[in-house]
Amino acid sequence: MINQEDFFKKIISHAKEYGFVFPSSEIYDGLSAVYDYGQNGVELKNNIRQYWWKSMVQYHENIVGIDAAIFMHPTTWKASGHVDAFNDPLIDNKDSKKRYRADVLVEDHMAKIEGKITKEVAKAQKRFGDAFDETQFKTTNQRVLDYQQQIDTISQRFYAALEKNDLQDVKQLIEDLGIVCPVSGSRNWTEVRQFNLMFSTKMGSTADGANEIFLRPETAQGIFVNYLNVQKTGRMKLPFGIAQTGKAFRNEIVARQFIFRMREFEQMEMQFFVRPGDEKMWYEYWKKERMNWHLSLGIPADKYRFHDHEKLAHYANAAADIEFEFPFGFKELEGVHSRTDFDLSAHQKHSAKKLQYFDPETNQSYVPYVVETSIGLDRMFLAILSNAFSEEKLEDGSERVVLKLPALLAPYKAAILPLMKKDGLPEKAREILAELQEDFMCHYEEKDAIGKRYRRHDAIGTPYCITIDHQSLEDNTVTIRERDSMAQDRIPVEELAAIIRKRIRPVKQA
RNA sequence: GCGGGCAUAGCUCAGUGGUAGAGCAUCAGCUUCCCAAGCUGAGGGCCGUGGGUUCGACCCCCAUUGCCCGCUCCA
Numbered sequence: 001m002i003n004q005e006d007f008f009k010k011i012i013s014h015a016k017e018y019g020f021v022f023p024s025s026e027i028y029d030g031l032s033a034v035y036d037y038g039q040n041g042v043e044l045k046n047n048i049r050q051y052w053w054k055s056m057v058q059y060h061e062n063i064v065g066i067d068a069a070i071f072m073h074p075t076t077w078k079a080s081g082h083v084d085a086f087n088d089p090l091i092d093n094k095d096s097k098k099r100y101r102a103d104v105l106v107e108d109h110m111a112k113i114e115g116k117i118t119k120e121v122a123k124a125q126k127r128f129g130d131a132f133d134e135t136q137f138k139t140t141n142q143r144v145l146d147y148q149q150q151i152d153t154i155s156q157r158f159y160a161a162l163e164k165n166d167l168q169d170v171k172q173l174i175e176d177l178g179i180v181c182p183v184s185g186s187r188n189w190t191e192v193r194q195f196n197l198m199f200s201t202k203m204g205s206t207a208d209g210a211n212e213i214f215l216r217p218e219t220a221q222g223i224f225v226n227y228l229n230v231q232k233t234g235r236m237k238l239p240f241g242i243a244q245t246g247k248a249f250r251n252e253i254v255a256r257q258f259i260f261r262m263r264e265f266e267q268m269e270m271q272f273f274v275r276p277g278d279e280k281m282w283y284e285y286w287k288k289e290r291m292n293w294h295l296s297l298g299i300p301a302d303k304y305r306f307h308d309h310e311k312l313a314h315y316a317n318a319a320a321d322i323e324f325e326f327p328f329g330f331k332e333l334e335g336v337h338s339r340t341d342f343d344l345s346a347h348q349k350h351s352a353k354k355l356q357y358f359d360p361e362t363n364q365s366y367v368p369y370v371v372e373t374s375i376g377l378d379r380m381f382l383a384i385l386s387n388a389f390s391e392e393k394l395e396d397g398s399e400r401v402v403l404k405l406p407a408l409l410a411p412y413k414a415a416i417l418p419l420m421k422k423d424g425l426p427e428k429a430r431e432i433l434a435e436l437q438e439d440f441m442c443h444y445e446e447k448d449a450i451g452k453r454y455r456r457h458d459a460i461g462t463p464y465c466i467t468i469d470h471q472s473l474e475d476n477t478v479t480i481r482e483r484d485s486m487a488q489d490r491i492p493v494e495e496l497a498a499i500i501r502k503r504i505r506p507v508k509q510a
Numbered sequence: 511g512c513g514g515g516c517a518u519a520g521c522u523c524a525g526u527g528g529u530a531g532a533g534c535a536u537c538a539g540c541u542u543c544c545c546a547a548g549c550u551g552a553g554g555g556c557c558g559u560g561g562g563u564u565c566g567a568c569c570c571c572c573a574u575u576g577c578c579c580g581c582u583c584c585a
Contacts, residue, residue: 009578017521017535029558029576082585090511090583100582190511197585218585252584261584315585335585398546419543451545458545469543479544486545 008327011389012258014401018460020044020385021259033256033263040460041381043411043441045266048380049245051408051506052268055293056243063241063270064234068222070247071203076221077214079350080343081315082198089170091192102170102192105179106158110151117147167192199249199263215249220372222246223271224343227368228355231273238357238368239282241272245377257328259378266377273368275359276341282371283318283338290336290373291322296506297406299387305330315342322375324383333383334375341367384409388461403461404484407504412462413440414500417453419469421446429468432478432493436466439497458483464500 015021020041024034037045057065077083089102120143125132138144154177161169171192199215216222223242230242245268252261259265274282287306294304307330309319318338323330344367348355356365388403407413416433418425426446433444443462445453454465465481472478472493479488480499491499 005579013521023576026576032576250584256578309585319585337585394545396545400546417544423543425543449542449545449547451547453546454544455546465545467544471543481544488544 004327007389008258008386010391011327011386014389014403014459015041015258015385020460033252033261035259035262040411044384044405044409044461045377045381047409047411048384049266049268049377051297052293052375052377052380053243053245055296056241056270060241062236062239063243063272064230064236065243066223066226066230067246068219068226068244070216070249071213072216072221072225074211074213075350076225076347077198077217079346080221080224081346082214082217089167089192091171091174091189102167102174103158105174106154106170106177109177109179110154113147113151113154117144120144120147197250199251217250218248218374219244219246219267219269220271220343220374223269224347224370227271227273227344228353231357238359239272239274239278241270243268243270245269257326259382260326260328260331262378267374268377268380269372269374271339272371272373273357274371276366276369279338279340279369279371280318283336286371286373287320287322287336290334290375294322294324294334297384297409298507299383299406303383303387304333307332315339324379326382327386331379333379334373337372337374339370339372341369343370344368400455400458402458402483405461405463406506407463408506410461410463411441412443412457412460413504414442414464414466415453415457415462416442416444417450417465417467418446419450419467423470424473425468425470428472432466432468432496435493436497436500440500454481454486463504466496 012021016023016038018040019038022036022038023030024036025031053065057063091100091102091105117138120141121134121137124137124141125134138148154173158170158173161167161173168191171189174189174192198217200212201215203211203213223244226242230236231240234240246266247264248267249264252263272282272286291304291306295301303325305323305325307321307323309316309321316337317340320336321332322334322336324333344355347353348367355367357368358365384405385403388405390402390404392400392402394400403410414436416429416436418429429444429446433442436442443457445456447453448456450467457465461483463483465483467479467481467488469479471490476493477490478493478496479490480496481488
């Protein structure tokens with residue numbers, strides 16, 4: 001068994017060599033953490049997206065889809081919490097090479113002083129016993145007053161600096177307070193730099209008259225702001241869902257591991273609106289439903305696991321990840337979150353538009369609760385690809401590289417191969433190609449020996465190779481070769497489409 | 511952002527201070543009735559980019575970009 005790191009590298013180079021994933025703008029030396037999908041990659045990616053869409057929208061009568069724009073009104077991100085929650089001032093300690101959030105350092109420092117007050121109080125309490133009046137002590141004891149004064153001074157200056165975005169003063173404050181790095185113990189700090197999660201750009205034809213807007217960091221908000229539009233025009237009754245796939249953009253501090261963490265990526269999200277109080281039930285429902293979706297692709301169950309969040313985001317009351325065992329370990333692939341009424345309430349407040357649902361059963365209006373399923377399309381792509389990649393040693397001692405992709409997702413469903421480039425075999429093969437193309441992505445190839453063509457299609461995951469030989473001209477039969485087993489059957493041409501269609505179905509889950 | 515490593519043909523890699531090679535792949539032709547066959551021929555590289563040292567740099571030095579590993583961050 002080769003080590004995981006080498007295995008991952010092989011997958012990356014295979015992805016490039018066979019037209020799945022290219023580094024972005026490669027002829028200009030690439031662009032960090034951005035990748036392009038090639039001729040085979042785009043098919044696989046489309047197929048994953050399509051299968052997700054079918055599973056969510058087509059198979060659920062109470063789920064509909066939308067496609068909201070990437071540009072959104074700036075207030076959207078104020079309401080969602082992204083503007084406030086993801087603007088972190090960062091600072092590095094040059095000696096320990098550790099990075100900290102500058103605000104956390106200062107807050108910790110204040111907490112330390114706070115701790116001293118608590119200690120004084122505890123000491124005094126011991127001294128005075130039952131007669132101790134904490135409030136009085138805190139307002140009269142000089143030492144406590146001094147500490148409190150310190151905290152007030154720091155916090156005043158600190159929050160003023162943050163408000164004005166005065167990062168130099170934040171650094172100055174850290175120096176003035178003599179804050180040291182917990183690891184190196186030194187005060188050798190870099191400048192404070194602002195980290196912004198969201199990419200911004202200017203909307204407007206002239207720079208001076210333009211407004212700053214953001215590229216969405218998640219697709220979910222496009223659903224929330226359209227909640228009322230869809231509910232009204234679709235006459236949707238709770239519970240119902242809105243699904244959407246699309247690009248999102250995050251300015252990651254460290255974006256790495258191939259397409260696992262990219263700055264531009266694609267999400268597939270579904271927000272499910274439920275009656276308050278029902279959210280736990282639906283949260284459990286969607287956890288199970290989404291796991292079944294993954295298993296329906298025939299990937300072993302032990303590659304997946306749930307990871308329940310201990311620490312919850314500002315909008316959630318329950319959250320679990322579906323993790324997948326990537327070549328670099330178990331990592332988040334999909335999130336199922338119970339988002340409460342946080343988002344709709346926030347938008348209701350910021351927009352001053354009523355985002356409520358009138359429930360005829362209870363005769364009440366309320367803001368619905370939301371259960372979200374959110375999966376990274378690129379991560380799914382990587383999960384499928386890394387699970388499929390295998391190198392096999394054959395009985396004759398030769399080796400082959402096979403992408404054992406779920407047939408449903410493979411870029412090509414069938415390769416149409418005349419055994420030889422003469423005697424009318426290509427003509428016959430093209431007839432069959434024209435027939436199958438109506439239903440499936442097919443690839444015609446007549447160059448090179450048949451074995452070589454088989455291997456080429458193994459490498460891009462084509463599940464079926466249809467070979468046309470001399471017998472085909474006589475009795476209208478062909479051989480169909482199965483990718484994983486390499487076994488061949490001879491079947492009548494007219495049955496081909498039905499057989500392929502039947503074999504590429506997903507695995508039904510209980 | 512910091513530390514370390516890497517960058518030569520489409521891919522995997524050799525290489526020497528005196529202006530570049532192999533295997534595979536690609537293309538053309540011949541041969542071949544089922545798992546990377548053979549023969550013949552062809553195309554393809556200002557040796558990541560920009561400076562410097564030198565008579566002369568793919569090679570030495572500096573910078574820069576990208577990738578990989580580790581740290582940091584992560585809804």
